Amino acid sequence: MLQVNFIRENKETVLAGLRKRNFSDQQLQIIDQILDLDNARKQIQSELDTLLAQRNALSKSIGDLMKQGQRDQAEQLKAQVAEAKSQADALEQQLADTKKQLEDLLYQVPNIPHASVPHGITADDNEVYKPWPKPLPQLPADALPHWELAKKYRIFDLELGVKLTGAGFPVYRGKGARLERALINFFLDRATAAGYEEIMPPHLVNADTARATGQLPDKEAQMYHVTLDDFYLIPTAEVPVTNIYREAILDEKDLPVKMTAYTPCFRREAGSYGAHVRGLNRVHQFDKVEIVRLEHPECSYAALDEMLAHVSGLLDDLELPYRILRLCGGDMGFTSALTFDFEVYSAAQKRWLEVSSVSNFETFQSHRMMLRFRDGKQPRLLHTLNGSALALARIVAALLENNQTPDGIVVPAALRPYTGFERID
RNA sequence: GGAGAGGUGGCCGAGCGGUCGAAGGCGCACGCCUGGAAAGCGUGUAUACCCCUAAAGGGUAUCGCGGGUUCGAAUCCCGCUCUCUCCGCCA
Numbered sequence: 002m003l004q005v006n007f008i009r010e011n012k013e014t015v016l017a018g019l020r021k022r023n024f025s026d027q028q029l030q031i032i033d034q035i036l037d038l039d040n041a042r043k044q045i046q047s048e049l050d051t052l053l054a055q056r057n058a059l060s061k062s063i064g065d066l067m068k069q070g071q072r073d074q075a076e077q078l079k080a081q082v083a084e085a086k087s088q089a090d091a092l093e094q095q096l097a098d099t100k101k102q103l104e105d106l107l108y109q110v111p112n113i114p115h116a117s118v119p120h121g122i123t124a125d126d127n128e129v130y131k132p133w134p135k136p137l138p139q140l141p142a143d144a145l146p147h148w149e150l151a152k153k154y155r156i157f158d159l160e161l162g163v164k165l166t167g168a169g170f171p172v173y174r175g176k177g178a179r180l181e182r183a184l185i186n187f188f189l190d191r192a193t194a195a196g197y198e199e200i201m202p203p204h205l206v207n208a209d210t211a212r213a214t215g216q217l218p219d220k221e222a223q224m225y226h227v228t229l230d231d232f233y234l235i236p237t238a239e240v241p242v243t244n245i246y247r248e249a250i251l252d253e254k255d256l257p258v259k260m261t262a263y264t265p266c267f268r269r270e271a272g273s274y275g276a277h278v279r280g281l282n283r284v285h286q287f288d289k290v291e292i293v294r295l296e297h298p299e300c301s302y303a304a305l306d307e308m309l310a311h312v313s314g315l316l317d318d319l320e321l322p323y324r325i326l327r328l329c330g331g332d333m334g335f336t337s338a339l340t341f342d343f344e345v346y347s348a349a350q351k352r353w354l355e356v357s358s359v360s361n362f363e364t365f366q367s368h369r370m371m372l373r374f375r376d377g378k379q380p381r382l383l384h385t386l387n388g389s390a391l392a393l394a395r396i397v398a399a400l401l402e403n404n405q406t407p408d409g410i411v412v413p414a415a416l417r418p419y420t421g422f423e424r425i426d
Numbered sequence: 427g428g429a430g431a432g433g434u435g436g437c438c439g440a441g442c443g444g445u446c447g448a449a450g451g452c453g454c455a456c457g458c459c460u461g462g463a464a465a466g467c468g469u470g471u472a473u474a475c476c477c478c479u480a481a482a483g484g485g486u487a488u489c490g491c492g493g494g495u496u497c498g499a500a501u502c503c504c505g506c507u508c509u510c511u512c513c514g515c516c517a
Contacts, residue, residue: 042476043475043476043477046475047477050477050487051476051486053486054484056498057486057498060444060498061444061445061498062497064445064497065444067444068444075497079497080497081497082497082498086497250436250473
């Protein structure tokens, strides 16, 4: 959520940013509405405070008069207080209404894109920030997509998942399960080696937590909701992990905070069918190792670069062809200021699969969750960043497809200490 | 699930309905002291919002959360929630 004061002081920047997100002139009017409402809010706040100050002063003198035994005068003052009180009640209601309206509008304003974000409407307009420098791998004509390989080698079973739960809940088994666990451990070990503290958070969160990272109120339908207890299944570890520091004021010397977590991720994502979502390409439950950083505002873009390098290192070691995209204004997430997507080339499907999304949210999340640090006297909002390092399901899909041979699927060398086997056959 | 106790500032811990944003202690910061340090002494030490602003200052709200009583609530009443202890159940 943007700060009203920021909008007020940087109105042109904000408008330009929203245009980059393809806001129409009519949609841009929301900014003036916000500023008007905030002015009204201040006005009401001011009147209310004055009234309450009067009330407090009167109450105090009533106490004094009572002590001196001057009951008559005290009674007169009581009448005045009653008058002030009824006025105050009305103002309080007005104030609450105004704040609510203001908040509703602010929730509709996305983060302002970083200057480097390219203009564009759809994913086709994303900039290839770092292309794959070598030729793409070619597989023989009889190469199988990963969902066929899964059957052939009994690695995972989607139909069994349908029996147990429903579509999009794969059951990994045998070497498939072991591969999954190996990747998780590999990613966690690498993150730990890079200085990230390992966290094991709850997989269900409450509404306050979901709101702070921006899943609520807008993206409610993307999450599974446990209505009986009003909990949400996490769509990513970002949600519980970032919220660890919700409403905290950190010492500047404690920055940066670097955390990593493995969790399953649950996404409803209803709607899409066809080859593009077959197999592991899009599922309702998948495993992911996430990295999260809380950074000083002046260091956050250097941190973002570091995270890109970290993810690149993982993919290098897995020997997977990948490219990095810089998302355009139209394709970027609501809360992000700058996002890089990593895509791995899936040779059997002959298409790129998104396996990581690395973003700087600047103060958008930290404002909503009042996450601050102290430099000198005043607390300041800090910057939050996160990235997948990495998302498992599509990595597995690409590994299976790219590494298939007549003798089975070859496990990359970096992973063998974790799998305990060199091939799936 | 049953019974009881309790939630006060970064922490501990006081708090007859008005003088309480809140004693005292610890911690922390700065200063004095010291060759240096410790001890000692002194000063300061919450957050949000509003007004004012060069700086300073003033106001409102916040003692788990929400509501009520009252001229006035950390203090009284009601609901909720969380924690702890005992019992039960259990991976």
